Amino acid sequence: MNTIAAVAIAAFTGFVPGSAISIAGANNTPDVHPPGKQESPEAWYRDGGQLIARRLAGREAIKPARNVILFVGDGMSLATVAAARILEGQLRGEAGEENSLVFETFPNLALAKTYNTNQQTPDSAGTMTAMTTGVKSFAGAIAVDQRAQRGNCASIAGSERVTLLDLAALADLGTGLVTTTRITHATPAALYARSPDRSWETDSGLPPTARDAGCHDIARQLIEYDRGRGLDIALGGGRRAFLPNQTDDPEYPELRGHRSDGRDLTAEWQERHPDGHYVWNESQFKSIPADSDGPVLGLFDPSHMQYEHDRSDDEGGEPSLADMTRLAIERLARNEQGFFLMVEGGRIDHAHHANNAWRGLTDTIAFARAVETALELTDPADTLIVVTADHSHALTFSGYGQRGNPIAGLAMRPTDDGEGTEPLADNEGRPLTILGYATGPGYRGGNRPDFETEDPTQPSYRQESAVYLWSASHTAEDVPVYSTGPGAETLTGVIEQNVIYHALLQAVPALQTKAQELSNDQGLPVLESILPTRPD
Numbered sequence: 001m002n003t004i005a006a007v008a009i010a011a012f013t014g015f016v017p018g019s020a021i022s023i024a025g026a027n028n029t030p031d032v033h034p035p036g037k038q039e040s041p042e043a044w045y046r047d048g049g050q051l052i053a054r055r056l057a058g059r060e061a062i063k064p065a066r067n068v069i070l071f072v073g074d075g076m077s078l079a080t081v082a083a084a085r086i087l088e089g090q091l092r093g094e095a096g097e098e099n100s101l102v103f104e105t106f107p108n109l110a111l112a113k114t115y116n117t118n119q120q121t122p123d124s125a126g127t128m129t130a131m132t133t134g135v136k137s138f139a140g141a142i143a144v145d146q147r148a149q150r151g152n153c154a155s156i157a158g159s160e161r162v163t164l165l166d167l168a169a170l171a172d173l174g175t176g177l178v179t180t181t182r183i184t185h186a187t188p189a190a191l192y193a194r195s196p197d198r199s200w201e202t203d204s205g206l207p208p209t210a211r212d213a214g215c216h217d218i219a220r221q222l223i224e225y226d227r228g229r230g231l232d233i234a235l236g237g238g239r240r241a242f243l244p245n246q247t248d249d250p251e252y253p254e255l256r257g258h259r260s261d262g263r264d265l266t267a268e269w270q271e272r273h274p275d276g277h278y279v280w281n282e283s284q285f286k287s288i289p290a291d292s293d294g295p296v297l298g299l300f301d302p303s304h305m306q307y308e309h310d311r312s313d314d315e316g317g318e319p320s321l322a323d324m325t326r327l328a329i330e331r332l333a334r335n336e337q338g339f340f341l342m343v344e345g346g347r348i349d350h351a352h353h354a355n356n357a358w359r360g361l362t363d364t365i366a367f368a369r370a371v372e373t374a375l376e377l378t379d380p381a382d383t384l385i386v387v388t389a390d391h392s393h394a395l396t397f398s399g400y401g402q403r404g405n406p407i408a409g410l411a412m413r414p415t416d417d418g419e420g421t422e423p424l425a426d427n428e429g430r431p432l433t434i435l436g437y438a439t440g441p442g443y444r445g446g447n448r449p450d451f452e453t454e455d456p457t458q459p460s461y462r463q464e465s466a467v468y469l470w471s472a473s474h475t476a477e478d479v480p481v482y483s484t485g486p487g488a489e490t491l492t493g494v495i496e497q498n499v500i501y502h503a504l505l506q507a508v509p510a511l512q513t514k515a516q517e518l519s520n521d522q523g524l525p526v527l528e529s530i531l532p533t534r535p536d
């Protein structure tokens, strides 16, 4: 290294090449927060906003966006994207490696750091809160910041953050949520609810202390959501959180609702919205009049909707993620102010938790179809589309397979003479699959599978995992952020995940103006507390 470069590095980092590396803390435990930088909701918000403002200042020609669509593939790691692109190509009879999922053709790419304020490897609640409020938070947090405490209702007073959905609703933009999970699950909930615990999906899930302190369950917060123009489109699963526990489910009469307060929230929603359309199966979904203006609530399963692989077997019939995205955009696009829409491919994560790669990949392909639908129905000149994941997952993709190796199959490597293939084998000569998991229920108790009797290409096959966990752990590496449309230019490099909020906010002047109107003297947007009374 020449001297100038060495000095430059020293100036930037305080590290002089050749000197002893100093490790913070006498016991070699690094400080959680770098000295001199106080981590706080205000700091997350300010730093994220300033980064995007600086990037915009350097690019005077960027036009504002009218519409914003945020696509979240839950647990859609880079390994998932790479394997799904190959599967998509192979399902068309191609080798697959050369294929691209539609969002991989977007011109802008960033990597997002996903950690929560309290966890190195994050959960979906804290990560989505970062993307919806501009402020990182703790695992389990639903749009409340790191000053609150998980499971403690009273602690959220003053920590309830304003979401992109609130800003869009207050600015009179159209608003929509589409997911394949329960609509009360962490990712969608972090747009319309405030809760110190993601598990408070229905009233029976709230501890008595939380009810006494005035917290409402997440389903109730969805039905009672009345900021600005409210929520125009909400489509997903999770019907049971809206129905009383004495009421039979309409699709599965052997199942009951989960509410202990006796309320039928679907009926209450219909009363609140006489012009609205409540639907719970595919044929009702298809008969919503295209020219009606009312809001739409679709709850297509008692819990999560089906995986794409199983959707055609659903009892009552379910629309696909692309079908739901189409309906949402067609209706929201009529709003002259523009719209904000979030679409979640929510079950990629669930398949990975179960070590079932096939359903994870086929749900990723269905997610790409939904993105394709959005591209067809919107104008790239006025619509910012961001496609990302909330966190990574335990899927591994390895094995030196030959070009076009079936993605769910055994790793077959090309022989040196180019004449054929041979299985990659472990130290006892046993083959392995291309896809595997670091953790999860696919662990074989220290034994390797016998591929004479097991067929790893079966859709319900559980890949091997290295360590047994009843449900695979998320992983902590960065997630990709693909973007296109006005303002997408700001989403590059390695960024903190909460920066995504600021890119979306600053791309749409109406959202930014609303956020500024609501800002306190610390620069953080605030609305009145959802709690009936604030503790002192």
Ligand SMILES: [Zn+2]
Pocket (backbone or CB within 6 Å): 075, 124, 349, 350, 353, 474
């Ligand atoms: Zn998960």
